[in-house]
Amino acid sequence: MSTEHKNLTQTPLLKILVLWMGCNLNHGKGSSVPQFCNSPTVIVMVGLPARGKTYISKKLTRYLNWIGVPTKVFNVGQYRREAVKTYKNFEFFKPDNEEAMRIRKACASAALKDVAAYFTKEYGQVAVFDATNTTRERRAVINSFAKERGYKVFFVESICDDPEIITENIKQVKFGSPDYIDRDIEEAMTDFVQRIECYKASYTSIDDEKDRKLSYIKIFDVGSRYLVNQVQDHIQSRIVYYLMNIHVTPRSIYLSRHGESELNLLGRIGGDSGLSPRGLKYADALAVFIRGQQIKDLKVWTSHMKRTIQTAEALGVQYEQWKALNEIDAGVCEELTYEEIQENFPEEFAMRDQEKYRYRYPKGESYEDLVHRLEPVIMELERQENVLVICHQAIMRCLIAYFLDKPADELPYLRCPLHTVLKLTPVAYGCKVESFFLNIEAVNTHREKPT
């Protein structure tokens, strides 16, 4: 093999060095962190109805997509709703209902087929197979399906017998389900409880002895206890870590930028300037607003930059500084105006507009890099309860994209105006968003994608 010196060129967008021909990077796109998925992985949910399987499926999928692992949920209930247009009642789920059994098996097969298509045709890396999968037989079918195609399998079983939690689940997500749209609450509750009974008789939990070769995590009582078996690789390890850090205790996350800064006023990006007079006013208004919210045990986080810290100072409470919350590093463009960037770096400017998510400033960072450095912040936000994060425009866009499940091409254009607090409250399968403009004028720093 020739080892003569080959030319390395830097890809203009990502500023990654590659050979002019043939690239040793996975996926040919490169990123700030190696991608560790080699074979696709099927995550298989296991558990009785109302045990949080869909909640976990959606949340996990959102997280994996945000960190750059293409992931999709395949909810067998959806397939069933498409096959059987109208849901009558729990009798559909009776174990002796042969017709229904046939339909349900067909739905599961259809979903598995789509999983295969997702991997082979759509470059997916992780598929979350969201169904009860409560029998050994069904799990064996999925396992074979995966083995034949060289997919890895990781089971996630949710076990819970606390009637309060189950009732709460049913209230939060089942009443709003298409299955119960024309029912009143009591009818829906009675029917759903009987639906659960249909599964109970044939439910076999993953067996710690017989299934010791399988890779799985068992979640007991909403995270009180976990049993983890045979973690095979990096992505499974990350999934386990994530699942062990999330919780369902009600809380709210407040996101805000620093008050208007001196450099904001001058139309300059980056830097480390202090607050303008209006910015200082905002800091006071924020303090009043926060007090008004009467938040229990609020944690306050800022970046290491002067403008977020000055903003936090007005609150008069403890706060923690995170370097990871610092604004995106614009490298050679730090403290320039957009006009100056256009003048001095017209190619860079154009490239950024073409692909703002992956574009890396020369000697700086990209939004993609930001997501990577914010991952520990997200993990800690998951662990915490009420938190106020005072940060920066690009940072806030990344955090919001995580909570609101926005894809990479939308992320850099999310609106995060100055002097506006976003209150995020997890609800059902998603997040309620409330926006509070605190009535202090500020410059607009949002730049749309030019046409």
Place this chain on the structure above:
Amino acid sequence: MKHRSPLEQHHGKQPRVSVPAEAAAGSLQSDMEDKSTFSPRELTQNPLKKIWMPNKNGLPEKHISHRMVCMTNCPTLIVTVGLPARGKTYISKKLTRYLNWIGVLTREFNVGQYRREFLKIYKSFEFFRPDNEEGLKIRRQCASAALNDVRQYLTEEGGQVAVFDATNTTRERRDTILEFAEQNGFKVFFVESVCEDPEVIQENIVQVKLGSPDYTNCNTEEAVEDFMKRIKCYENSYETLDEVLDRDLSFIKIMDVGQRYLVNKVMDHIQSRIVYYLMNIHITPRSIYLCRHGESELNVKGRIGGDSGLTPGGKEFAKKLNQFIQTQNIRELKVWTSQMKRTIQTAEALNVPYEQWKVLNEIDAGVCEEMRYEEIQENYRLEFALRDQDKYRYRYPKGESYEDLVQRLEPVIMELERQENVLVICHQAVMRCLLAYFLDKAAEELPYLKCPLHTVLKLTPMAYGCKVESISLNVEAVNTHREKPENVEVTRMSEEALITVPAHQ
């Protein structure tokens, strides 16, 4: 997912976050009234770490907590549980090393050590017989002495985590420890290692017991026989952590060297990080190769940072590195580089797939990028002096510190733990941080570890530590290692500042 317990205990110990005067006074209402002496928006930047802190009467306030790593409000006591030869000490030492590296002050307390100091001479397994009253008394005393030292470490010496390494195989003993912790306001996290695989146990005994002070005067067979009998002494009274009986305790049970884990009631951030770490480590034999890129053009000019390419000497090194790697016959070697030209050019010579990690990039020297030390002395003499005063914590203006590096390298360490044979081609400061993790070097030493160009370090985990082999590939290169000069005062003469600068063009 978890239920939150209503209390996060704050047992008398001050939280680690410092608080603006107003808030410390109590209610949030008060600070609206009197702002006359305290202007909350006056900030000064700490000159060493470049952290913004509020000014109080012209003096910087003791710095607001900044997130380096897991914050825990009360100290944590990690308690190992398990029969002899189940890897408790291995886990204790490794966990302690990891926690210290990420900045959590941790120390292990091995009760066996206390016993050895007390007894001076170990005769035989009979000491451990459950009916040996005298032995039991001594062992209880040793456990108490160790706990006493734990208390001192956590309450008086600023320790954050103490690892209590002993068998702790009975519920009674564990209850004693829980009481002790409760009295002192420590959180408790149990780490139990359960293993019945005779091969693993045998290997353990061979690796670490035969070399123990207890067995220096025995031959191998005698030692193994005695040790097996020693294990037997514990077996009858062993009460493993139970899902039901111990459901209110926080613990992780590691089964069969990591095949399976049971995790119960993780209480806080640090316990969550500990669980993640323990679930990623393994004991499969392997080696980690660390080296820097080949000599770069900026290296020979005596300039720091930048993104230059290799000199002819550097290219020569890359070729030799390729040959070296071939001769090592490494199974399934993974190769990692940074995203800087010089490491990638080096990896290219190996003709194997490699992964680029941005977090392996060299320390960002901010405004000093691409300068020579002479220029830094001329233009930033204060900065230069501060760096010599505390090289680990010093952050370049608009750049990074070694402390920042450690934080950004943590995912690399975590993945290195998961992997087997890996070659990491990186940079001087980065390599120092990685090496400090593997060789348990303290923060003060870390920035001065010697990582010369054109030298490969082969690290092989062994017993409780790491064997290091240093292999120079015999290609000349400049020296880039700058020792700490004697005079670190700002007032020093340029000559004094520059006296340790290595030669360059």
